[in-house]
Amino acid sequence: xxxxxxxxxxxxxxxxxxxxxxxxxxxxxxxxxxxxxxxxxxxxxxxxxxxxxxxxxxxxxxxxxxxxxxxxxxxxxxxxxxxxxxxxxxxxxxxxxxxxxxxxxxxxxxxxxxxxxxxxxxxxxxxxxxxxxxxxxxxxxxxxxxxxxxxxxxxxxxxxxxxxxxxxxxxxxxxxxxxxxxxxxxxxxxxxxxxxxxxxxxxxxxxxxxxxxxxxxxxxxxxxxxxxxxxxxxxxxxxxxxxxxxxxxxxxxxxxxxxxxxxxxxxxxxxxxxxxxxxxxxxxxxxxxxxxxxxxxxxxxxxxxxxxxxxxxxxxxxxxxxxxxxxxxxxxxxxxxxxxxxxxxxxxxxxxxxxxxxxxxxxxxxxxxxxxxxxxxxxxxxxxxxxxxxxxxxxxxxxxxxxxxxxxxxxxxxxxxxxxxxxxxxxxxxxxxxxxxxxxxxxxxxxxxxxxxxxxxxxxxxxxxxxxxxxxxxxxxxxxxxxxxxxxxxxxxxxxxxxxxxxxxxxxxxxxxxxxxxxxxxxxxxxxxxxxxxxxxxxxxxxxxxxxxxxxxxxxxxxxxxxxxxxxxxxxxxxxxxxxxxxxxxxxxxxxxxxxxxxxxxxxxxxxxxxxxxxxxxxxxxxxxxxxxxxxxxxxxxxxxxxxxxxxxxxxxxxxxxxxxxxxxxxxxxxxxxxxxxxxxxxxxxxxxxxxxxxxxxxxxxxxx
Amino acid sequence: xxxxxxxxxxxxxxxxxxxxxxxxxxxxxxxxxxxxxxxxxxxxxxxxxxxxxxxxxxxxxxxxxxxxxxxxxxxxxxxxxxxxxxxxxxxxxxxxxxxxxxxxxxxxxxxxxxxxxxxxxxxxxxxxxxxxxxxxxxxxxxxxxxxxxxxxxxx
Numbered sequence: 079x080x081x082x083x084x085x086x087x088x089x090x091x092x093x094x095x096x097x098x099x100x101x102x103x104x105x106x107x108x109x110x111x112x113x114x115x116x117x118x119x120x121x122x123x124x125x126x127x128x129x130x131x132x133x134x135x136x137x138x139x140x141x142x143x144x145x146x147x148x149x150x151x152x153x154x155x156x157x158x159x160x161x162x163x164x165x166x167x168x169x170x171x172x173x174x175x176x177x178x179x180x181x182x183x184x185x186x187x188x189x190x191x192x193x194x195x196x197x198x199x200x201x202x203x204x205x206x207x208x209x210x211x212x213x214x215x216x217x218x219x220x221x222x223x224x225x226x227x228x229x230x231x232x233x234x235x236x237x238x239x240x241x242x243x244x245x246x247x248x249x250x251x252x253x254x255x256x257x258x259x260x261x262x263x264x265x266x267x268x269x270x271x272x273x274x275x276x277x278x279x280x281x282x283x284x285x286x287x288x289x290x291x292x293x294x295x296x297x298x299x300x301x302x303x304x305x306x307x308x309x310x311x312x313x314x315x316x317x318x319x320x321x322x323x324x325x326x327x328x329x330x331x332x333x334x335x336x337x338x339x340x341x342x343x344x345x346x347x348x349x350x351x352x353x354x355x356x357x358x359x360x361x362x363x364x365x366x367x368x369x370x371x372x373x374x375x376x377x378x379x380x381x382x383x384x385x386x387x388x389x390x391x392x393x394x395x396x397x398x399x400x401x402x403x404x405x406x407x408x409x410x411x412x413x414x415x416x417x418x419x420x421x422x423x424x425x426x427x428x429x430x431x432x433x434x435x436x437x438x439x440x441x442x443x444x445x446x447x448x449x450x451x452x453x454x455x456x457x458x459x460x461x462x463x464x465x466x467x468x469x470x471x472x473x474x475x476x477x478x479x480x481x482x483x484x485x486x487x488x489x490x491x492x493x494x495x496x497x498x499x500x501x502x503x504x505x506x507x508x509x510x511x512x513x514x515x516x517x518x519x520x521x522x523x524x525x526x527x528x529x530x531x532x533x534x535x536x537x538x539x540x541x542x543x544x545x546x547x548x549x550x551x552x553x554x555x556x557x558x559x560x561x562x563x564x565x566x567x568x569x570x571x572x573x574x575x576x577x578x579x580x581x582x583x584x585x586x587x588x589x590x591x592x593x594x595x596x597x598x599x600x601x602x603x604x605x606x607x608x609x610x611x612x613x614x615x616x617x618x619x620x621x622x623x624x625x626x627x628x629x630x631x632x633x634x635x636x637x638x639x640x641x642x643x644x645x646x647x648x649x650x651x652x653x654x655x656x657x658x659x660x661x662x663x664x665x666x667x668x669x670x671x672x673x674x675x676x677x678x679x680x681x682x683x684x685x686x687x688x689x690x691x692x693x694x695x696x697x698x699x700x701x702x703x704x705x706x707x708x709x710x711x712x713x714x715x716x717x718x719x720x721x722x723x724x725x726x727x728x729x730x731x732x733x734x735x736x737x738x739x740x741x742x743x744x745x746x747x748x749x750x751x752x753x754x755x756x757x758x759x760x761x762x763x764x765x766x767x768x769x770x771x772x773x774x775x776x777x778x779x780x781x782x783x
Numbered sequence: 784x785x786x787x788x789x790x791x792x793x794x795x796x797x798x799x800x801x802x803x804x805x806x807x808x809x810x811x812x813x814x815x816x817x818x819x820x821x822x823x824x825x826x827x828x829x830x831x832x833x834x835x836x837x838x839x840x841x842x843x844x845x846x847x848x849x850x851x852x853x854x855x856x857x858x859x860x861x862x863x864x865x866x867x868x869x870x871x872x873x874x875x876x877x878x879x880x881x882x883x884x885x886x887x888x889x890x891x892x893x894x895x896x897x898x899x900x901x902x903x904x905x906x907x908x909x910x911x912x913x914x915x916x917x918x919x920x921x922x923x924x925x926x927x928x929x930x931x932x933x934x935x936x937x938x
Contacts, residue, residue, distance in 0.1 A: 147881025285818015466883025699918025733920035
């Protein structure tokens with residue numbers, strides 16, 4: 079198993095960086111073999127912030143973006159290693175701390191890390207390789223273009239000479255940095271596109287302190303917080319008499335919005351928190367889900383003055399239609415519920431803040447903390463642990479701000495931890511929504527009108543106006559109707575797509591059945607229309623869309639059915655990536671059993687085949703579980719599901735037995751992958767259930783008892 | 784506060800804690816064995832799964848006062864070098880995504896294989912009820928089967 083760094087303590091971190099003279103970090107095990115003396119004297123080749131090579135041949139690659147389970151701590155260094163031309167098994171991978179100057183945008187969101195860094199990071203590796211070759215060529219007094227590299231060595235074919243990168247490190251550092259470097263031809267890739275294991279496997283599987291929740295610092299107090307029990311309420315007053323009697327409780331402090339209990343261990347902090355007598359006061363409306371649903375029902379009957387998209391005349395097409403198909407789809411509020419509950423370490427003293435914790439947006443977290451504390455950003459430092467899931471929850475920096483404020487008031491280093499109940503009641507939820515579709519079938523039995531009115535909580539453009547089949551239908555209109563609420567909503571894995579794909583891809587299936595067309599053939603026919611006779615802007619690549627539909631049809635033997643087994647299909651485009659999915663199910667005691675899901679993906683060049691496949695498999699399980707079981711509801715502002723006993727997550731027994739993933743072979747630059755496989759799966763399985771039972775599911779979660 | 788002596792990973796530890804403290808927080812906060820994770824606190828998710836003798840228990844809901852002389856094994860004590868057949872199978876199948884639940888998953892699989900060295904898919908469904916929010920179930924299932932095969936070959 080591969081080594082990578084664990085949670086290096088601040089003290090060790092400072093010692094190592096100062097000894098190495100800047101920018102160098104080493105893994106624990108390697109560190110044990112290197113004495114302080116040898117490191118102090120080492121000339122180091124570090125042509126940029128992403129990599130360094132020391133004379134002993136230790137090659138260190140930095141992983142700049144937060145690792146939330148999407149695999150970038152493995153995939154981004156793979157890009158470096160490919161262009162540097164080193165043996166993957168001999169490099170050390172380190173998670174970079176936040177440093178805007180060095181690493182630019184260090185965020186995890188929008189399936190964007192690989193997309194945005196594919197070329198720049200490869201260049202960082204190629205620059206280093208160029209300089210290593212220049213150093214070798216100068217040493218041997220031969221032209222640089224006679225030299226090649228292989229697995230961490232520069233070779234001169236003519237003379238048979240060979241020097242390791244370690245041997246060349248000192249001299250390479252004196253070589254000029256090239257302005258332009260040639261990147262490898264994809265046909266020469268040795269690392270990109272291969273199956274590479276998660277670099278943290280060993281740490282994960284042996285219980286190393288990799289995560290924010292595992293932070294332990296000298297003098298640190300464990301902290302639990304009492305937060306409002308409902309949206310629309312805020313803290314009025316509290317009595318901590320009983321709390322202070324609990325052994326281990328050290329302090330109780332108040333910030334603007336919350337009361338925090340600080341203790342010598344988590345359990346004392348929790349008992350202390352639970353013993354607080356807190357009074358809350360109403361500050362706004364106390365809203366209920368039933369009110370939102372009633373409002374949606376009303377809103378989807380209302381035409382907007384400002385359609386999101388309006389091709390032809392959808393209303394006229396509906397009026398003149400031979401047949402109108404009308405369906406209303408509904409999706410619930412969801413919680414992110416990352417397995418690692420919200421937490422953060424903060425040590426705020428003397429106008430400086432030292433932070434360590436899970437965030438998808440370290441830059442924003444630093445800015446928000448600086449603002450909340452009234453200090454400059456330069457006085458806030460932030461280390462990035464491995465994170466127990468993100469799913470969009472950690473695009474908010476509320477955890478960092480809350481911990482920093484508490485530490486500041488308490489004047490102590492603290493680790494703030496939310497219980498699962500806190501986490502589920504204090505989320506920024508996936509908004510619920512309702513979608514009213516009308517399709518016009520004309521006298522030629524063709525779909526020539528489409529009108530969607532979408533309503534969702536706090537959502538401006540819920541209708542995803544440019545989604546397929548826009549471009550393929552002569553009269554196409556979408557309206558979005560927002561409903562403003564004081565319930566916190568926010569991005570959840572594949573925002574907007576995660577809701578509308580279910581509605582849209584189910585409705586397309588309805589239309590196909592109504593027209594007595596095969597659902598796959600129907601999509602292909604619409605794509606041909608968009609290609610040959612586009613209506614308005616076509617926001618997707620038709621050939622790429624077809625590439626995945628054709629592939630999944632082949633993978634799943636679409637059109638051939640085993641007795642007792644039923645198939646459903648959907649295809650979807652998001653984050654510049656195309657996916658098509660088929661589920662094969664049977665019905666057992668009225669419940670679907672998902673035997674296999676097939677997924678074809680066109681995401682450009684695959685970087686890590688194992689990681690990419692894992693993301694797709696996971697996204698499918700994630701999307702299916704949330705269509706099947708999970709729902710958050712509010713009663714007078716209070717969340718009714720507080721833990722996994724009522725917020726039911728997908729488990730092994732209901733997960734597909736297998737998920738087969740194939741990627742369309744291409745060397746085009748990579749597109750997003752953390753999210754795109756999630757949106758369509760709800761419709762895929764619901765369409766299979768329709769094939770099996772004739773029952774159309776228009777409201778999820780479909781497995782709600 | 785009360786004093787308890789418990790055996791964790793073949794070592795005896797004496798801790799002074801509140802009697803109702805769940806084993807999870809004794810492991811994490813007193814013994815600094817943080818590989819065992821907190822996920823729900825109500826024995827639903829299994830992130831805190833450890834072995835008591837040969838059985839999987841959920842440490843978040845198991846008071847330290849009830850441990851007595853039973854032997855506790857955590858992920859840190861499963862093998863000397865991370866080479867238990869289940870750990871190796873998890874690496875071989877490259878199971879983890881975020882990795883947070885996986886120590887609990889591994890411990891649940893170890894307990895299952897102790898009881899049933901050749902588990903069927905149904906056995907896995909019944910025994911492996913831990914939540915993986917990243918959805919790595921397909922690979923977990925394959926890893927359990929792989930560990931089952933490699934344990935047989937190794938013995």
